[in-house]
Amino acid sequence: MTARVVLVTGVSRFLGAATAKALAEDESIERVIGVDVSAPHSELTGHTRAEFVRADIRSPLIAKVVDSASVDTVVHTDINASPSASGGRASMKEANVMGTMRLLAACQHAERVRRLIVKSASAVYGSSGRDPAMFTEQMQPRTLAGGYGRDAQDVEGYVRSFMRRRPDVVVTMLRFANFIGPQIDSVLAPYFMLKAVPMIAGYDPRLQLLHERDAVDALVACVARTDGAAAGVFNVAAPDVMLLSQAILRAGRVPLPVVGPAATAVSRLVRALGFADFTSEHIQFLRYGRAMDTTLARERLAYRPVYSTVGAFDDYLNGRGITSTMPLRVLRAALRGDR
Structure with missing residues (x-):
């Protein structure tokens, strides 16, 4: 069945607003x-064909x-x-989990x-030293996820419970990699704006990113796919990855190595300065990184991102006007060794 009336949640943030637009x-x-x-986010404001309804998906009124x-x-x-954007961890969990429960209940009774297309996250896999090179959709996390990963x-x-109750609904869950781009408010966006970027000493994790526009394209493409393959x-x-050290060099920032026991204190300091929103799960991510196999989306959804990880990161740097804090000669010398 071709989509006729589409409801998009979360339009006060870029992803939802850009998708609705x-x-x-x-x-x-x-x-x-x-x-x-x-x-609604400015991406949606003023658009003539997209309607905005002020409603809380945690309320039964969403039905x-x-x-x-x-x-x-x-x-x-x-x-x-x-x-921090949700008013604290407890409020974040309530909005994420209870909001989804209410929305699913509304969908269950709406004939x-x-x-149904649901945004999930690579955070469900966690980050640990025992992780595989690439997570496939069938793999289980090697460590207990916390925070946002647990919510996801x-x-x-x-x-999945909804799918059992409504087998007639085609349900797609998209486990997105970390977002990056000129507009989206992702956890990593303010991290590379720091003059000195903290790294866990002795670790250089792999980063696999997704450009904000590729994320929107994936959601829109799924709306058009109504067959069982979706x-x-x-x-x-x-499909590609880069090391954290490479990302720091591309941003022209100075790496700030911190020993493991000091990492939590550094994350508190970074949050207090208002530059980033890092929790213990993000510290784990900065230690071990994470990468996913995207073969299934390519084969069954016929979806391929436009931007590579490196391309998405460069567009983020250009779009945000991030300029080097390193002397030019030092940066050039460092990048010559960045292959």
């Missing part, structure tokens, strides 16, 4: 409704929105990775809903 520009879709408790608008497709992006695991669990869980990321 892109869908509204598709004339085959009759109506696009963006939902959030806050005003009335879904039902009264005859929604047939739901794109759920309202899952946040930033505790017209036939398509819980969300996926509730979505059902399931898919890793979505650029």
